[in-house]
Amino acid sequence: MPNLLFICSKNQWRSPTAELLFKNHPNHNARSAGTSGQARIRVSEKLILWADVIFVMERKHRDIIKQRFASAIAGKKLEVLDIEDNYPFNDPELIELLRHALAAYIN
Numbered sequence: 001m002p003n004l005l006f007i008c009s010k011n012q013w014r015s016p017t018a019e020l021l022f023k024n025h026p027n028h029n030a031r032s033a034g035t036s037g038q039a040r041i042r043v044s045e046k047l048i049l050w051a052d053v054i055f056v057m058e059r060k061h062r063d064i065i066k067q068r069f070a071s072a073i074a075g076k077k078l079e080v081l082d083i084e085d086n087y088p089f090n091d092p093e094l095i096e097l098l099r100h101a102l103a104a105y106i107n
Contacts, residue, residue: 005051011040048072
């Protein structure tokens with residue numbers, strides 16, 4: 001069962017919403033984290049190593065992950081979703097964007 005990790009800045013809105021889409025999913029495990037020191041759950045090397053696929057909301061998150069965890073991400077799939085920080089937690093428009101971007105994993 002592949003492990004999916006969703007990353008945004010503060011782990012308050014976007015990445016927890018993505019994680020929630022995979023709650024009780026039969027084919028994937030999901031977790032979420034943030035890159036900021038103020039994140040609810042801060043991304044760590046342990047989380048990076050746990051993940052099979054890492055989804056970041058913006059390019060800046062990808063860059064931070066590459067810089068902080070260069071050796072841990074070797075061989076991992078790292079995808080940028082290009083979802084800006086414009087949505088509150090579980091916003092219907094955010095859910096639709098995530099469902100579209102993650103269709104190959106949700107189904």
